[in-house]
Amino acid sequence: MASEITYAEVKFKNESKTSGANPGSPAEKMWGCCPEHWMDSNTSCYFIPAESKTWTDSKKKCTEMGAHLLVINSREEQQFISKTLKKYTAYYVGLSDLERKNHWQWIDQSPYDENAVSWHSGEPNDSNEHCVLLNYRNSNQDGVWGLNDANCEIPQSSICETMKLYL
Numbered sequence: 230m231a232s233e234i235t236y237a238e239v240k241f242k243n244e245s246k247t248s249g250a251n252p253g254s255p256a257e258k259m260w261g262c263c264p265e266h267w268m269d270s271n272t273s274c275y276f277i278p279a280e281s282k283t284w285t286d287s288k289k290k291c292t293e294m295g296a297h298l299l300v301i302n303s304r305e306e307q308q309f310i311s312k313t314l315k316k317y318t319a320y321y322v323g324l325s326d327l328e329r330k331n332h333w334q335w336i337d338q339s340p341y342d343e344n345a346v347s348w349h350s351g352e353p354n355d356s357n358e359h360c361v362l363l364n365y366r367n368s369n370q371d372g373v374w375g376l377n378d379a380n381c382e383i384p385q386s387s388i389c390e391t392m393k394l395y396l
């Protein structure tokens with residue numbers, strides 16, 4: 230994954246070479262790192278706990294590790310994380326409407342932007358389902374990853390996220 234460089238990044242790298250002493254000069258370079266065994270992306274670190282738990286216990290588990298359940302800030306982030314998951318497992322994320330029906334709230338208080346996430350078609354579909362998970366559905370030949378509101382009490386896998394540590 231680290232070896233995949235997009236066109237935009239190449240362009241950025243080339244531009245920063247010629248931009249002199251602006252941010253990006255060697256003295257100002259910072260190193261971002263993730264805890265051991267956590268997955269690394271541009272800005273965050275991710276971890277899949279080994280055990281399946283209810284949504285509330287999954288939330289607690291992430292908190293104990295100094296992290297939080299996954300907060301999807303962009304479609305790119307959802308795509309990135311989906312590529313790393315097992316197809317026939319469902320993963321709790323940090324989105325719920327426990328306080329008010331269809332009032333979706335991220336666990337870290339990030340504003341909910343429906344354009345930043347991708348629900349499965351027909352979801353959310355049930356006013357008794359308050360906790361959101363990410364799973365794979367074979368709705369057509371290709372199959373897709375998407376969000377689904379589900380029963381909070383069913384033990385599922387989950388995804389924890391934490392900020393990278395900058396040195």
Ligand SMILES: [Ca+2]
Nearest residue numbers: 273300301302
């Ligand atoms: Ca995030």
Ligand SMILES: [Ca+2]
Nearest residue numbers: 354377378379
């Ligand atoms: Ca549902």
